Amino acid sequence: MTDRSVFEAAVAWHVRKETMDADDWLHFVAWLEADPANVAAYDAVSLADALRHDETPDVAAANDNPPVSRQRWWIGAGVAAAVLVAALTTLHPPAQTRTIVAATPQTLRLADGSAVDLAANARLVIGGGRDVRLDSGSATFHVTHDAAHPFAVRAGRWTVQDVGTVFTVTHAHGDIDVAVTDGAILLDPQGAALVVRAGQAVSLSAGGVPIRSTVAQDGSRTLRFSGESLGTVARTLALALNVGITVAPGAAQQPFIGVIRLTGRPAEDIPHFAAMTGMRSTNDGRTWTIALAGAAVH
């Protein structure tokens, strides 16, 4: 049982953290270091607070003086990214941009020496600089690092900025998925600034929380869900596998908690996922459909 005075002290530190100065922070550190019970009490208070309002994992303080409420933080970040894209578009008029639509997988060499492997059906817009736009589909970037001129991939409202790297971006209808093979990237650098390192991946949709997963050397993915709707889970799997997945309306709202291992082969992974949730899957050649077992599949 946590001692009452220790617990009250932890609450006091927690409530004060937004207004503490550097000296206060050092006092706080000394208080933590003084007794493991203090660490445990503060941990309990701050974690309960984070998990109670679980809308913003992985987001650090973005701005010292937020001009507006950060209640809708993710939407705010998206708007900020959109504003940034607009600003950059103004600064760099779209001179000699080129749109590539890959009919089959192909590799492009960019002017700066970076290479891009496009999956079939990927649509990429390139200009002269280190700033490309993935309109839809999936592409793997082998980026030559230049700290002064970061390489950026824009996908819908999101921006992915490399920190010296090999990474894959998949974009479908405004949702993106980024898997990092080597190095590290920053996702949404002006907003959430999520760090994604080698062996990690993140899926993002507007208004949603980021879904992190791990990527093994063989390309297999491990995704963890903690109560997201089946519709969200299916969207995430669709991005990770670069296929279309529809969930029957009756099932899309059901929450899902669990760990899913993807081999990267849709024909194995989607029936496996359907089976583990007590559903069944069908494939019409373009899109997968997941429905309750026994329900009619369209």
Add this chain to the structure above:
Amino acid sequence: MTQGGVLAAAYLEQRPGLLRLLSARLGSASEAEDALQDLWLKIQAGSTGAIEHPAAYLFRMANNLATDRRASAVRRGALETSWNDVQPQAGEFPDSERWLLSRDALAHAEMRIATMPERMQVAYRLFRIDQLPQREIAARLSVSVSAVEKLLHRAYLHLHRHQGVDDD
């Protein structure tokens, strides 16, 4: 100096303190170093807007990163625990887990918030949901900042009551 330069300079100056904070919160030197690296990358990415007190800002960021990491660990732990609890006969889906519903905790918190006295509840929601600065909450409620702090303090104690941490 640019805003990013100011932060980078503050980072270099405060690095020992930041590392102590992260080590104390995370209980592991290697995880603390890892979190510090995340912090550095975020600084490098450059945030916009004027930062009045860069050192305090960095400590707050580091503390938030520590809480995020602890929360992720707890979520993972919960998943793995529940998997062990419900693991079916080994075989059919070795890498997967049956689904469980767990919105009870959230519903419980909502109830605790709803039973707060009105001003406490308003202060808590403005602080935690709307994430307004305390001085703005004070202005809205026409009270002093320290009164807001007291309201919030009591709000958190209220939230934790009956969870085994309050002996009353």
